[in-house]
Amino acid sequence: MTLPIPPSAIQWLNLFSVFFIIGLAAGSFVVALMVYYSYRYRSRNGGTKSKVDSTLFRTRAREAIILASLSAILLLSLAVVSVRITTDIHNYPSLSESLLIDVTAFQWNFKFTYPNNVTTVGECRIPTGKPIVFNVTSSDVMHNFGLPDFRLKIDAIPGRYNTVWIEIPSLEGNTNATYQIRCYELCGIGHTYMIASLVVMQPADFNLWLSTAANKTGG
Secondary structure (H helix, E strand, C coil): CCCCCCHHHHHHHHHHHHHHHHHHHHHHHHHHHHHHHHHHCCCCCCCCCCCCCHHHHHHHHHHHHHHHHHHHHHHHHHHHHHHHHHHHHHCCCCHHHCEEEEEEEECCEEEEECCCCCEEECEEEEECCCCEEEEEEECCCCEEEEEHHHCEEEEECECCCEEEEECCCCCCCCCCEEEEEECCCCCCCCHHHCEEEEEEECHHHHHHHHHHHHHHHCC
16 A cells, blocks of 8 residues: 655645745846846957946946845745745644653664553554654663654654654545555664564554553563
């Protein structure tokens, strides 16, 4: 099945598209100006040297001010858009509305601990339609908790907790969706194989799994 595109990935894609389109337009404009001025002020065989026109300097100064102002407005607009999107991604919802999962990275896997003390290694299960907040740390060396399909990652540092959140609004039908979790920090000889699974489930299926796992562990 085709995996649903997470909202965070869509936000990053939209931001990239804005930068790409504006960058392409600005680059095309600059190249067009270069071609125009190269042709207009090209050297002509047998031509006489043009006299210095005092108004030319005022014209060039005015053009420079206009271009600098447009560049400043453009960069400021991109900064505002970037801040708005990244703020939405990094500021997670209140914990009362979310599912908090503690993530402990170690050589060379990830351990996930749920609020009812259910613990899994190498696989994290989450429900749809609910914000999931990952509280990430490490038990040995520096790692990185990466969700490539979500375009998100966060450092896992010993003795410190970093948070990142995700949400999958819905899934079609009664199927589950499995995403990949990777470590993006070189952490030793087994770094390449430090991969876990993120299984997105229907809420009813997730609740059943969580309660069954809690009963098995005595939670």
